[in-house]
Amino acid sequence: MPSILIVHPDRKTQRVLQRILGVTGYRVDISDDLDQGIRLMDHVQPILVVIDGSAVLSSRVNDFFMHARAKGAEACMTLLGSAAVDQVPKILGMGAVTNLLVHPMPVLAEELTITVQKLIRSDLFGAEKYLLWGTNLQETTVTRGSQRAQLVAHLSEQVRARGQSARVASMAMLVADELISNAVHNAPVDASGTHYRAELARDQELELDELHQVRMRWGCDARYLAIEVTDFFGSLDRDTVLTALAKNDVRESGGGAGMGVALAYRSCDHLVFNLAPGRRTEIIALIDVRHPPTERLSASSYNVFVERT
Amino acid sequence: METRGRMTIDAQGDALLLAGSIDESAALHELIGRATAGRLVLDLGGVTFINSLGVRDWIRMQAAAQKADLKVELRRVAEPLVHQLNMIIATRGNAHVTSFYAPYACDACGREESLLIDAVINAAALVKLEPPAMTCPECAAQMAFNDFPERYFSFLSS
Numbered sequence: 001m002p003s004i005l006i007v008h009p010d011r012k013t014q015r016v017l018q019r020i021l022g023v024t025g026y027r028v029d030i031s032d033d034l035d036q037g038i039r040l041m042d043h044v045q046p047i048l049v050v051i052d053g054s055a056v057l058s059s060r061v062n063d064f065f066m067h068a069r070a071k072g073a074e075a076c077m078t079l080l081g082s083a084a085v086d087q088v089p090k091i092l093g094m095g096a097v098t099n100l101l102v103h104p105m106p107v108l109a110e111e112l113t114i115t116v117q118k119l120i121r122s123d124l125f126g127a128e129k130y131l132l133w134g135t136n137l138q139e140t141t142v143t144r145g146s147q148r149a150q151l152v153a154h155l156s157e158q159v160r161a162r163g164q165s166a167r168v169a170s171m172a173m174l175v176a177d178e179l180i181s182n183a184v185h186n187a188p189v190d191a192s193g194t195h196y197r198a199e200l201a202r203d204q205e206l207e208l209d210e211l212h213q214v215r216m217r218w219g220c221d222a223r224y225l226a227i228e229v230t231d232f233f234g235s236l237d238r239d240t241v242l243t244a245l246a247k248n249d250v251r252e253s254g255g256g257a258g259m260g261v262a263l264a265y266r267s268c269d270h271l272v273f274n275l276a277p278g279r280r281t282e283i284i285a286l287i288d289v290r291h292p293p294t295e296r297l298s299a300s301s302y303n304v305f306v307e308r309t
Numbered sequence: 310m311e312t313r314g315r316m317t318i319d320a321q322g323d324a325l326l327l328a329g330s331i332d333e334s335a336a337l338h339e340l341i342g343r344a345t346a347g348r349l350v351l352d353l354g355g356v357t358f359i360n361s362l363g364v365r366d367w368i369r370m371q372a373a374a375q376k377a378d379l380k381v382e383l384r385r386v387a388e389p390l391v392h393q394l395n396m397i398i399a400t401r402g403n404a405h406v407t408s409f410y411a412p413y414a415c416d417a418c419g420r421e422e423s424l425l426i427d428a429v430i431n432a433a434a435l436v437k438l439e440p441p442a443m444t445c446p447e448c449a450a451q452m453a454f455n456d457f458p459e460r461y462f463s464f465l466s467s
Binding site (some may be wrong): 149152153156165166167170173174177178181201202203259260263266267292293294298 | 314315330332333334357358359360361362364365388389392396412414421423454455456457460
């Protein structure tokens with residue numbers, strides 16, 4: 001029977017996570033440390049392993065993730081304290097954690113529940129899953145490369161017109177610009193896997209036929225501003241995403257190509273990758289509009305979901 | 310006034326005023342040729358946006374300035390640029406920031422405002438990560454700094 005495995009040393013936190021994950025109806029197994037978790041995985045079939053970010057300091061963490069991956073389980077890390085935020089570069093550098101949830105309660109509970117439900121239901125796509133019922137999503141199709149600038153400016157105006165701060169509008173502009181730019185220029189691949197538009201100048205006009213068109217949707221439910229960008233190539237893969245996110249190293253980088261995803265990640269509160277290989281890539285950026293920067297952890301969550309065929 | 314893509318350049322006094330979006334069309338490195346007496350002064354108060362390609366161009370400009378032994382002064386650096394200066398160390402070059410905008414919020418009336426900080430007058434306090442006190446333009450209450458000082462002021466430490 002599929003289950004969810006929690007690895008956490010603190011009994012109270014184990015109980016909190018068990019309550020959150022138990023609502024899925026799946027059996028929830030608990031272990032106090034990574035070794036116990038590895039042994040447990042020999043007897044259970046977890047779809048998801050949830051461990052605390054502090055585990056990244058353990059020498060057994062790589063073995064644990066290897067076991068989890070061999071079992072077909074997705075790895076989810078939660079950061080329950082601000083001290084754990086310091087471990088984010090290390091976690092990203094491991095390239096094994098497909099889900100990192102950094103926000104304190106109650107946001108963590110929401111993020112964890114959505115993560116688990118998406119995995120259980122194999123229903124990955126759509127920003128609606130992150131927004132409250134009734135939230136209207138505005139949709140635009142990008143049919144020309146030069147449309148990006150107008151779209152981004154229009155998004156900023158609309159976000160401001162809906163009462164959001166200049167800071168939120170600025171974050172939205174950056175995220176939308178980078179995601180659309182990636183979808184127009186980096187997503188298209190030919191049969192040999194060559195990204196044939198990646199080297200084109202970004203200010204060169206491109207007419208986009210149906211295959212090359214990019215969809216952007218956005219909406220706000222007064223908790224999150226969600227920006228969703230979809231291409232219909234599905235060329236982005238899990239390892240490329242994890243490598244791009246790990247460019248912390250964005251701090252030392254020279255800017256430009258390959259930095260778009262890393263910048264988008266650092267400019268929002270939660271970045272979600274929904275990958276259907278060969279069919280479509282959907283990236284959803286969530287910007288927290290409830291809490292000022294001083295009430296949030298200085299790290300962002302991410303999820304990398306891959307559609308299973 | 311000169312327009313490059315969505316960015317405008319306007320000479321005013323000893324400074325070049327940049328406004329709008331810095332992106333792939335900005336060709337910032339060409340500004341090096343506009344330096345006078347070994348100085349390039351950029352007023353960035355009107356910059357509303359910079360993307361990753363604009364960042365790359367910005368870094369090229371900084372590198373070209375260092376190569377030409379130019380002194381670069383950045384005035385009224387807008388928040389979107391401060392975020393990039395904090396995130397990507399290479400964007401800082403050898404530039405000297407004399408003033409910048411920073412986020413403040415009023416606990417009394419809830420107003421959020423981007424306010425100008427003089428980095429020269431407040432240098433000692435900023436080193437200690439102490440944001441200067443600001444008054445709310447709406448209700449005159451004292452405003453609180455609306456970010457983590459250790460994060461927002463990190464670009465000043467290089």
